[in-house]
Amino acid sequence: MTEHQAAAPPEPATGGVIELLGLLAYASLVAFFRLADDASLATELSDKADLAEMAVAQFGHFQLLSGHISELGANPQQAMRPFVEPIDEFHARTAPSDWLEGLVKAYVGDGIAADFYRVIAELLDEQTRTIVLTVLADSGHSQFVITRVRGAIAADPAVAGRLALWARRLVGEALSQAQRVAAEREQLAALLAGGSAAQLGEIGRMFAALTDAHAQRMSALGLAD
Amino acid sequence: MTEHQAAAPPEPATGGVIELLGLLAYASLVAFFRLADDASLATELSDKADLAEMAVAQFGHFQLLSGHISELGANPQQAMRPFVEPIDEFHARTAPSDWLEGLVKAYVGDGIAADFYRVIAELLDEQTRTIVLTVLADSGHSQFVITRVRGAIAADPAVAGRLALWARRLVGEALSQAQRVAAEREQLAALLAGGSAAQLGEIGRMFAALTDAHAQRMSALGLAD
Numbered sequence: 001m002t003e004h005q006a007a008a009p010p011e012p013a014t015g016g017v018i019e020l021l022g023l024l025a026y027a028s029l030v031a032f033f034r035l036a037d038d039a040s041l042a043t044e045l046s047d048k049a050d051l052a053e054m055a056v057a058q059f060g061h062f063q064l065l066s067g068h069i070s071e072l073g074a075n076p077q078q079a080m081r082p083f084v085e086p087i088d089e090f091h092a093r094t095a096p097s098d099w100l101e102g103l104v105k106a107y108v109g110d111g112i113a114a115d116f117y118r119v120i121a122e123l124l125d126e127q128t129r130t131i132v133l134t135v136l137a138d139s140g141h142s143q144f145v146i147t148r149v150r151g152a153i154a155a156d157p158a159v160a161g162r163l164a165l166w167a168r169r170l171v172g173e174a175l176s177q178a179q180r181v182a183a184e185r186e187q188l189a190a191l192l193a194g195g196s197a198a199q200l201g202e203i204g205r206m207f208a209a210l211t212d213a214h215a216q217r218m219s220a221l222g223l224a225d
Numbered sequence: 226m227t228e229h230q231a232a233a234p235p236e237p238a239t240g241g242v243i244e245l246l247g248l249l250a251y252a253s254l255v256a257f258f259r260l261a262d263d264a265s266l267a268t269e270l271s272d273k274a275d276l277a278e279m280a281v282a283q284f285g286h287f288q289l290l291s292g293h294i295s296e297l298g299a300n301p302q303q304a305m306r307p308f309v310e311p312i313d314e315f316h317a318r319t320a321p322s323d324w325l326e327g328l329v330k331a332y333v334g335d336g337i338a339a340d341f342y343r344v345i346a347e348l349l350d351e352q353t354r355t356i357v358l359t360v361l362a363d364s365g366h367s368q369f370v371i372t373r374v375r376g377a378i379a380a381d382p383a384v385a386g387r388l389a390l391w392a393r394r395l396v397g398e399a400l401s402q403a404q405r406v407a408a409e410r411e412q413l414a415a416l417l418a419g420g421s422a423a424q425l426g427e428i429g430r431m432f433a434a435l436t437d438a439h440a441q442r443m444s445a446l447g448l449a450d
Binding site: 026029032033036037039040044045046048049052053055056059060062063066076077080081084 | 251264287
């Protein structure tokens, strides 16, 4: 090993990576609580159990992500703290008023999270990428939602318009909180932009890709978007 | 094999066993929701995560138990139905008013459930016993509660009296719902009494043993009971 080689080791975990993991960990923890809460809107025991299963998957993600933060030598509570306000605000603004809205929110949230994990996996160091891909592989608990929502629309077509509006509002609120986070957290924005905080256009393109994937999910649900 | 031996095969799953599994499955599912809900009372993220972990363990129990009901050829939703009202009523009457009450309820509930699993394991067929012992082995997520409650009492000794009263109320409500269930579900009562529905005294002794174990847990928490 020469001096020169030793001077260029694999990049250590940057502040941006810790911030990203903190954001994802807190988002997962809150998703756990929100899904468990929304499941209580279900009247059928089997529906309750299905949504509870999605909640439990989110808690597994939280454990993986916060475990990785600790492994990187950072404090998970501290890493999550900056994201408490924007994520809590998102959920406060998007409390489902009934079971169907809860289902759509679970499905939309799960889908956007999976897309986001897929995009960021490429930007991360090997070890963090493995964690993110593990979380990603555990997604897909929301497939049962498609049957339920399509069934509800078949029974009452008027439901489709209301749920499509609801889904659009969910994405709007998510994007507005995401832009706020990107603006406030420079290191995180730099990481997502692939190295330069100035490349905020990159983040815009990432959001655009996520929005496209969202439109496809809306079709799957039978909701024209 | 003689005719005589063939006439005495291992007892198939009786209605009592299905009822018991339905009771335990619904109790676990509701415990999941209540613990997730109570965790939201925590201000510290690490406290939230600890209680959420207990909730997730309960959901695992629910999955095991309802899976076993299906294996026995019964419908889990139907098996749980008779216990929805008494268990929901128990929780409606014991909603914690703060974080400490939530912790004590989690600890007391977890402990009583574990004792109960230990007692009934002896009464069950081999296959059901294995499930019940698996659930039992997964208990003990509540140990962190001891530290928190003792810490709270050290900081403010007046807390002890209030929490001791609260714990007594929890047990009283649990026993009153349990007696109601035993009175309404003859097959279940017969199973728990070890074969004869007339032996309700057996159930009384079981409750007494559970109450003793509860008193020991109260000491562990630093609560004179």
